[in-house]
Amino acid sequence: MNGHPIAEPTPLTMPFWNGLEKRQLIIQRCNTCHRYQFYPRNFCIHCESRVLTWEPVSSRGHIYSYTITMRAPGPDVAVPYVVAIVELEEGPRMLSNIVDCDPFQIEVGAAVVADFRRENPNESMLLVFRPA
Amino acid sequence: MGIAPRLSGQYAVVGVGESDLGIVGPEYTELSLQVQASLRALDDCGLKIHDVDGVFVQPGPFERMPGLLLAEYLGIQPRVNDTTMVGGCSNLQHIEHAIAALETGQCQVALIAYGSTQRSARTRKIGGVPEDPRSPRGQFDVPYGLLSPIGPYALATTRYRHLYGLEDEELGEVAVATRQWANLNPLAYHYEHPLTMEQYLKSPWISWPLRRDDICLVTDGGGAIVVTSMKRARDLAKRPVSVLGISSRSNAHYWIPGIDDLLTTGASITGPEAMAAGGVTYDDIDILEIYDAFTTMPLLAVENLGFCRRGEGRFFFRHSRTGPGGEMPMNTSGGGLSYCHPGMFGIFLVIEAVRQLRGECGPRQVKNPEIVLCHAYGGVLSAESTTVLGKE
Secondary structure, eight states, X not given: OOSSOOOOOOTTTHHHHHHHXXXXXXXXXXXXXXXXXXXXXXSOTTTOOSOEEEEEOOOEEEEEEEEEEOSOSSTTOOSOEEEEEEEETTSOEEEEEXXXXXXXXXXXXXXXXXXXXXXSTTSOOEEEEEEO | OOSOGGGTXXXXXXXXXXXXXXXXXXXXXXXXXXXXXXXXHHHHHTOOGGGOOEEEEOOOSSOSOHHHHHHHHHTOOOSEEEOOOBTBTHHHHHHHHHHHHHHTTSOSEEEEEEEEOTTTTTOOOTTOSOOOTTSHHHHHTGGGTOOTTHHHHHHHHHHHHHHHOOOHHHHHHHXXXXXXXXXXXXXXXXXXXXXXHHHHHHSOEEEETEEGGGBOOOOBEEEEEEEEEHHHHTTSSSOOEEEEEEEEEEOSOSSGGGOSOTTOOTHHHHHHHHHHHTTOOGGGOOEEEEOOSBTHHHHHHHHHHTSSOTTXXXXXXXXXXXXXXXXXXXXXXXIIIIIOOSSOOHHHHHHHHHHHHHTOOGGGOOSSOXXXXXXXXXXXXXXXXXXXXXXX
């Protein structure tokens, strides 16, 4: 798809990847302290509870920081592209690409919303973000 | 907490050596570079191979059990064999582990060695090393094409620009001053290549806001140091260099979005702890040796170590303050940016610090340094170690 290596979901992370197939962002929330976490783990990183559920989240967030990749890491990769740490409204941060934007016009703090991309029919849907 | 204050000055770095550096060619291996550097470090202090009873070496791309291999090759049966691998600060953490082993009597002479053929063997790729596609990084990092390790440092640099402002020239000051040191070091890869600010500003973006000239070299090379008790050190060939303090930490992230704050690193803990162990204050430090895989790293280090306030690191390097003749000499070998960078630079910080403290540095010798602070990172701001060394 974007030329980068692709992920291989595990039983633990499958609900996240299945959510993307339905164009939904679903992450873990702790049943005890009610906080969200990302990436998926089999315990709560905040309170060590072992009981977590999967919940859809707002899909909205902001750019905590970003970089514009100018040198392609492989022959099939088009540059420039933006890699950002996105902070969700619910708190957790994740790495992603910012798409549908001029890479040289985006800013730290900018509002973004989740989007879902599959460029090759054999591959899983990938979570990306675009300016809100 | 690092080593206890009562151990300050009780242990010494007695021998140092590099292997051949730069582009060594396909006939060299990680092992051959470790051995070459080790023999030079032992010759430097006058100890024999069979005096070594503790081996400290981290795995590279070719050897899973490098400590067993190195011991076999040297023909020794060490009582301590430590292959702690936390990236570029591994060899500094090895010093801390060596002191623990020496203090508890597990060994008497510790050999810390490193070797990499990453340049000749082409094991370094801008996209990073292959990850298990099921691992956290494999699932939640690699699919987005973050270059590694430059990408995480670019993310930190962008955050810094956003919060405090950062002029391109302010990072350029680090690259240019470091190059000036390399121009005084005949062993440096860039010994004969000056770098002006104008040239720096023309160098291409790789992962904005970092350019080619913000990035360390990719070279081959190895290094070794010998650590023993101060009591034993006094009978050896050269004046010992005392370990005044050392402190290390693994930060709670390996996957870069897991960091709490891109600009707060473990140096804010390891720096003050290592200095406190040795009773050393900021004014006592004559030279900084700070791992500079990217120009942003010394910037973050001087703030987190406490040499200036947050947001003021960008002024720290102005007017060649850290270059030759400057008031706070830094990376006097030419650093990872311009001297050599065989993948993990930590050991080279210590080698240079020892030589400066002994007064062996020729044209680049800083006048009468008494105390040098070394700080190294590992992973992507994932682990750190600060070592304070002093004249005995």
